Amino acid sequence: MREQKITFGEMRESGVSRVIVFCSDYRCSHSTALPADRWPDHVRLSDIEPQFVCKACGKRGADVRPDYQGAKRPASVNRRAQL
Ligand SMILES: [Zn+2]
Numbered sequence: 001m002r003e004q005k006i007t008f009g010e011m012r013e014s015g016v017s018r019v020i021v022f023c024s025d026y027r028c029s030h031s032t033a034l035p036a037d038r039w040p041d042h043v044r045l046s047d048i049e050p051q052f053v054c055k056a057c058g059k060r061g062a063d064v065r066p067d068y069q070g071a072k073r074p075a076s077v078n079r080r081a082q083l
Pocket of ligand 1: 025054057058
């Protein structure tokens with residue numbers, strides 16, 4: 001089951017204008033920051049995850065998170081199982 005994430009509109013309301021896209025393979029851990037202005041407000045961050053292909057390892061799918069500046073990573077990261 002996929003984690004439900006916030007929408008771009010909700011993210012922008014909290015003052016965040018960029019997302020960080022992480023490779024879904026934790027062994028790769030490639031990440032890149034992107035401006036979020038290309039996605040409309042009703043789109044969820046989780047909706048765009050399947051569209052990414054990692055430039056480093058070629059894996060399809062990603063983990064998209066708001067770029068909260070200075071925010072710490074959550075203590076427990078709940079990783080999805082891959083089927
Ligand atoms: Zn990768």
